[in-house]
Amino acid sequence: MLRIKRVPTILSNYQKEEGDGAGRCGRNCLRDCCIQGARLPLYAYKRVDKASAGKAFIDCRAREPPVAFLDSLLLGEWEDRMERGLFRYDVTACETKVIPGEYGFIAQLNEGRHLKKRPTEFRVDKVLQPFDGNKFNFMKVGQEEVLFQFEASEDGEVQFIPNAPVDVENSPSVVAINVSPIEYGHVLLIPRIFECLPQRIDHESFLLALYMAIEAGSPYFRLGYNSLGAFATINHLHFQAYYLANPFPIEKAPTKKITTTSNRVKIFELLNYPVRGLIFEGGNSLENLAKVVSDSCIFLQNSNVPYNVLIADSGKRIFLLPQCYAEKQALGEVSSELLDTQVNPAVWEISGHIVLKRRKDYDEASEENAWKLLAEVSLSEARFEEVKAMVFEAIGCSIAEDGSKPHHEEKAEHERPPLGAVDSNGKGSSAIVTGNSKCLVLH
Amino acid sequence: MEPQLELIEGSFDARFSNEVSEALDQLPHNFTISDPCISGHPIVFASRGFLEMLGYSKEEVIGRNGRMFQGDGTCRRSVMEIREAIREEREIQVSLLNYRKDRTPFWMLFHMSPVFSAEDGRVVHFIAVEVPIAKRPLRSGSGHASNGICLCEDGFKSFQILHRSCRRELRSDTMLELRHGLEFDCVLDTDKGLDVEELCEAGELEKEKSTSAINHILSVLTQYSVLRGKSVSARRCSVDGRGLLNSALLTSLGRIKQSFVLIDPHLASKPIVYASDEFLKLTGYTRQEVLGQRYRFLSCSETDPPIFLQISESIESGKPCTARVLDYRKDMTSFWNRLHISPVRNASGKIAYFVEVHREEDCAKQDGQTLNPELRQLGAIAAVKVAVRSASMGPGSSTRSG
Known part of the structure; x- marks a missing residue:
């Protein structure tokens, strides 16, 4: 079993040390003890059948929604929680800068985010783990940390109800603050919160996240997802999101188109970026796009490959990034120099927004340093090619590149290097997934 | 529309x-x-x-x-x-x-x-x-x-x-x-x-x-x-003196459709350095008449001294505050103004401005499908904060000074 020790990020004010789960409540949480009669604003979005601006000539001029989702509702409610002092620090008081260079990595100095918490052990070799009600989960957050309920509208128009009852039976999804924000408006989208789903992507939840990106309507409001083993700390299904009015380096990276699926989802590969990854765009419908991406995610998590997802460009571009940093860390393959920075390369770091904990690292931040860190996160080229081929097989599309057939590699299964065996260090590390029959990587 | x-x-x-x-x-x-x-x-x-x-x-x-x-x-x-x-x-x-x-x-x-x-x-x-x-x-x-x-x-x-x-x-x-x-x-x-x-x-x-x-x-x-x-x-002309805010920031502030002003708290007179179009509409002043004025020039401080003390204290201490004050338009008609004041930090984390968002009392109607007006005001504050922070984030901006 592989474990790493890290200081967990505190997402809620009710997130205490492990084991503080049970007992009397009385703090207005979301569990049975407090939820009766609770009311929260409800925003119901309109389902659209087109992801891109494509046919949208008529749609574009849709009538004004009753509430500006991002500007008034989300950011307004967030500012309200800020004035109520619910955050652990004022993120706007954290220094931030764009690092000079071709990509424009964004560095933030955040000395307070990880204080006052002891390092905890995290198991990093199992991407799927069952939900554990004894550990911290979002049912335990205070209702004041929840901004609103978010769901599909039933009558096809945007609805807003400032004070809607919370209907547990109806399994609402909610948007809550992250009390350790890394930028303004940092929130958590918790799909069907009362179902207590573990951190694991499914079609419906991914589509919900896409709708949130569309509803926000700003390319600077992005959603992200970390799987277990890729720096998620809470095993209760959630996406993160925040507002940052700068392009992310990953969005600027050159790409190469690899293939188009039968329902016209285009798949690109990142070029010239320290972390290897795939990009999904287009599709005949939003559902198609969501399906192709979530099928890929489902394949990765079932295959025990940790990954991160970035939903950018108002839901029009989705980055899928398998990673192996935590695993390397657990195997002792990450340099102490990098470990000392205590940077946890989750989705935001991989996208190029890097939160640094030490003044020294912030002052010395350079494109080269950022690159060095992220290069450790990436799968090796060989391993990425392998994962890519398996993902394509799983979602049933071929890599038509240079005319060759999709890679069918069953025969080579046993020859594959284990996840951690990165070319550069040349040594085959021990397999982290032995005994998992579902896993494609053996020995 | x-x-x-x-x-x-x-x-x-x-x-x-x-x-x-x-x-x-x-x-x-x-x-x-x-x-x-x-x-x-x-x-x-x-x-x-x-x-x-x-x-x-x-x-x-x-x-x-x-x-x-x-x-x-x-x-x-x-x-x-x-x-x-x-x-x-x-x-x-x-x-x-x-x-x-x-x-x-x-x-x-x-x-x-x-x-x-x-x-x-x-x-x-x-x-x-x-x-x-x-x-x-x-x-x-x-x-x-x-x-x-x-x-x-x-x-x-x-x-x-x-x-x-x-x-x-x-x-x-x-x-x-x-x-x-x-x-x-x-x-x-x-x-x-x-x-x-x-x-x-x-x-x-x-x-x-x-x-x-x-x-x-x-x-x-x-x-x-x-x-x-x-x-x-076709070229940006350098504007001396009044050009306190850069053009990109002016553009993003211009999109925030509520009555608000930005105050420079670092100068003794705490002058207004930005006024939104809605503010001009609400008060009847022109931009030229407003920029450089001492903050809260709309109100007559004799009406309610404790309130003004509270406002200036919150500015001194870098804290947000809300207040209800009697303000005067240019034509000397008065209205009750629900103020919301909050510090706005730049990318280096320092307070660059105070934003003061206004709401004329009894003016907002609520039909149960909209946000309450306080939240709209908070949304404007949020938008100002985000605009100022990101405008000062670029590689060209000096993030250590200020």
Whole structure:
């Protein structure tokens, strides 16, 4: 079993040390003890059948929604929680800068985010783990940390109800603050919160996240997802999101188109970026796009490959990034120099927004340093090619590149290097997934 | 929607004399002019050639964002490049797949250039010229024929090359363009869809054309703005003294449609350094009359001294506060103002301004489907905070000072 020790990020004010789960409540949480009669604003979005601006000539001029989702509702409610002092620090008081260079990595100095918490052990070799009600989960957050309920509208128009009852039976999804924000408006989208789903992507939840990106309507409001083993700390299904009015380096990276699926989802590969990854765009419908991406995610998590997802460009571009940093860390393959920075390369770091904990690292931040860190996160080229081929097989599309057939590699299964065996260090590390029959990587 | 239309109509009238639209209509180029200061960055003018090329009527285009011409095949990364050029208020040339009204796609060279006000140095408009590109696939013979390489592959290089600003003598030979546009009318059926998406790179000819068109349009705009006494130019003029806020920040603040002012807390008099249009509307003052005034000049401090003490204390201590005060408009009519004041920090984490958002009491109606007015006010504060923070984040901005 592989474990790493890290200081967990505190997402809620009710997130205490492990084991503080049970007992009397009385703090207005979301569990049975407090939820009766609770009311929260409800925003119901309109389902659209087109992801891109494509046919949208008529749609574009849709009538004004009753509430500006991002500007008034989300950011307004967030500012309200800020004035109520619910955050652990004022993120706007954290220094931030764009690092000079071709990509424009964004560095933030955040000395307070990880204080006052002891390092905890995290198991990093199992991407799927069952939900554990004894550990911290979002049912335990205070209702004041929840901004609103978010769901599909039933009558096809945007609805807003400032004070809607919370209907547990109806399994609402909610948007809550992250009390350790890394930028303004940092929130958590918790799909069907009362179902207590573990951190694991499914079609419906991914589509919900896409709708949130569309509803926000700003390319600077992005959603992200970390799987277990890729720096998620809470095993209760959630996406993160925040507002940052700068392009992310990953969005600027050159790409190469690899293939188009039968329902016209285009798949690109990142070029010239320290972390290897795939990009999904287009599709005949939003559902198609969501399906192709979530099928890929489902394949990765079932295959025990940790990954991160970035939903950018108002839901029009989705980055899928398998990673192996935590695993390397657990195997002792990450340099102490990098470990000392205590940077946890989750989705935001991989996208190029890097939160640094030490003044020294912030002052010395350079494109080269950022690159060095992220290069450790990436799968090796060989391993990425392998994962890519398996993902394509799983979602049933071929890599038509240079005319060759999709890679069918069953025969080579046993020859594959284990996840951690990165070319550069040349040594085959021990397999982290032995005994998992579902896993494609053996020995 | 009505006030939006008013803004769009006013976008031109405020800067140029009446005949400007006619003069622009005489130009043979395919272009649009948009106003970044209006929320949604709508198109406020579309040339005849442009409308013909895309198959839209004027009414269908005015008031809309230029993204309406994009479609499935449009490279998202190119769209991001354009977005960033707008944000950074600079010129950009990029090949882009656009769609006509009947959804047939065609490649064109998109050349966009900001128009600056000589008065205060801020961007007032963007001109976007579109030159159709004759079909010639990128790097023929590379073996990727059926598998388009997104422009993105060597995006950085081509971006930099395209991006240099080249000014040439005016030449108008744009009648050819319309004919070019027609060549692609029937390219797209389902099988060929991918081919269309394959990058068509603009050649020197197209680049020269677009540059000359931009110059041509700029010269018309300059001419008609001089007539109006409110000069515009292609270059940002350095404005001394009052230019406290940079142009990009002014633009993002301009989109926040509520009554608010920014106060500089570092000067003894705590002067107002920004006032929103809604503030001017609410109070009846002009911008010139407001900028530089001591904060809270609207109220008579004798009415309720404790409140003013509370406000100035919260500013001194860098804390937010709310208050209800009696304010006076320019015409000396009074109104109860629900104030919300909050510190606004720049990217280095230091307090740069205080924002004061106003709400006239009894003015807001609530119908159960909208946010309560306090939340709207908080939303404005949030938008100001985000705007100030990101405007000071760039590699050029000094983040350690201030």
